[in-house]
Amino acid sequence: MFGDKINLLKVEVSILKNKDIEVQEEIVLRFSDKIIKTNPSKNISIYPKVDVSFKWEDSGRKLKIIPREDWSLGENYTIKIEGLRSIFLAKSYNEIAFKTIEYPSVNKFYPENNSRGIMIDIESPGIMKFDKSLKNFNLKVNVVPSEKLSYNINQTKNEVDFVFEDGYKKGEEYEIYLYIKHKDESRDKYKKIYETSFITEAPPAEEWSSNFQARLAEAKLYTNPLVKDGKYIDINLDAQIMTIFENAKLINSFLVSSGKRGMDTPKGTFRIVNKHPRPWSDKYGLYMPYWMAMFLLENLEFTNSQSGQADIRKVRIIWEPQFRMAV
Numbered sequence: 001m002f003g004d005k006i007n008l009l010k011v012e013v014s015i016l017k018n019k020d021i022e023v024q025e026e027i028v029l030r031f032s033d034k035i036i037k038t039n040p041s042k043n044i045s046i047y048p049k050v051d052v053s054f055k056w057e058d059s060g061r062k063l064k065i066i067p068r069e070d071w072s073l074g075e076n077y078t079i080k081i082e083g084l085r086s087i088f089l090a091k092s093y094n095e096i097a098f099k100t101i102e103y104p105s106v107n108k109f110y111p112e113n114n115s116r117g118i119m120i121d122i123e124s125p126g127i128m129k130f131d132k133s134l135k136n137f138n139l140k141v142n143v144v145p146s147e148k149l150s151y152n153i154n155q156t157k158n159e160v161d162f163v164f165e166d167g168y169k170k171g172e173e174y175e176i177y178l179y180i181k182h183k184d185e186s187r188d189k190y191k192k193i194y195e196t197s198f199i200t201e202a203p204p205a206e207e208w209s210s211n212f213q214a215r216l217a218e219a220k221l222y223t224n225p226l227v228k229d230g231k232y233i234d235i236n237l238d239a240q241i242m243t244i245f246e247n248a249k250l251i252n253s254f255l256v257s258s259g260k261r262g263m264d265t266p267k268g269t270f271r272i273v274n275k276h277p278r279p280w281s282d283k284y285g286l287y288m289p290y291w292m293a294m295f296l297l298e299n300l301e302f303t304n305s306q307s308g309q310a311d312i313r314k315v316r317i318i319w320e321p322q323f324r325m326a327v
Contacts (some may be wrong), residue, residue: 011035015261018098022136023073023184027098033086034060045080048072070185074102096264103180104130104137104158106194115248116199116223120168125152125161128178128194133158139181140190145172164222171202171221181287208239212255219243219253235264268292 015030038052051068071077076099084092110131120126133155141149141162148165168174175197179190198264200285205222218239225232225245227251232245237258244251258265276291 011084011086013092013094013096013099015079017097020259021071021098021100023070023182025071026067027079029063029065029079029096031061031063031084031086035063036060036085036087037086037093037170040084040123041086043082045082048075050077062081064131070182070189071100073100073191075100075241079192081249100258101130101182103182103193104132104134105177106178107131109194109196109200111196111198111228112247112249113196113267114198116250117202117226117245117248118198118200118228120163121198122163125163128162130158130160134160134180136173136183137180138183138190140181142177142179144175144177145169147174168200170200173197173199179193215239215241216255220250223253228308235265237267 012032014030016030019026021027035056037056037060040056044054044065046052046065050071053066053068055064055066056062056063065079076097079094079096079098081092081096082093086092106128108127110127111120134153135155138162141151143149147168149162150162150165153159154161175241176195177192178194179192181187181189181191201224202222205218209218219241221234223234223236223243224239225234225248227245228248230247232248233242234243234245235256235258236243240256240258241253242256243253272292272294274293278287278289279291280286281288
């Protein structure tokens with residue numbers, strides 16, 4: 001009877017570290033009593049399964065679990081202990097969890113996905129911003145079509161700037177794929193963490209088609225947004241086409257009819273200052289659907305997302321965030 005009471009006792013177990021485990025880091029378990037040092041593989045299981053070895057220390061109070069292969073990153077593991085006996089014959093039945101470190105993830109990527117009219121150079125490089133340091137990781141970047149990239153890694157900001165080493169093709173759609181692995185992982189462990197695409201600035205159209213539908217398609221191909229943040233309108237008076245962008249992403253292109261001779265549409269750079277869906281004009285005695293009031297901007301420099309532009313040979317128009325509604 002006394003022996004039965006002893007067997008009902010339970011050995012407590014704790015884990016020294018249960019999160020941010022590195023790929024080859026040892027797991028250390030501590031027991032409340034000295035454990036009879038048998039082969040732990042008969043009493044300890046790990047899920048998901050990993051090939052490990054065991055090492056007893058501190059007279060059976062401490063057990064090291066040593067991975068023979070890499071722990072998978074970003075994985076939740078469970079250690080199941082069944083029937084380990086202490087020197088007082090008490091048994092241990094426990095489940096303990098731990099989690100390995102996460103791969104860095106992309107917080108920001110410039111150019112944005114599906115953006116167009118992109119120019120990447122030393123003054124305006126591409127940017128990859130991560131949520132954690134890349135110090136212990138290897139980054140691999142694939143570009144389609146294949147181009148060589150040059151990088152500048154800023155560990156303090158967890159940021160990587162890049163440019164095309166030999167320049168880029170104008171009007172080309174590039175796909176970029178980011179792969180990453182821990183420095184201690186084997187070379188076949190690269191994991192894809194991000195993919196994006198963008199279209200570089202297009203060459204100017206040499207001649208506009210006389211077919212209106214073809215001309216709309218040409219405008220979508222050859223029109224470049226001069227502002228990358230916010231909403232932007234480009235009106236090309238030569239082509240009689242209006243093209244709309246938001247955050248450098250093409251929204252659509254439309255045919256327009258500009259002012260007749262003697263009442264020419266003014267060329268220049270403009271900012272929309274207010275809008276109204278259907279205001280009344282006392283001067284002309286009619287309603288004006290989708291009115292947008294704007295003024296001419298001269299010597300404009302784009303320093304932030306609040307600025308706006310319109311170039312009428314070209315008319316290019318940008319409006320501030322408080323006016324961000326459908327035109």
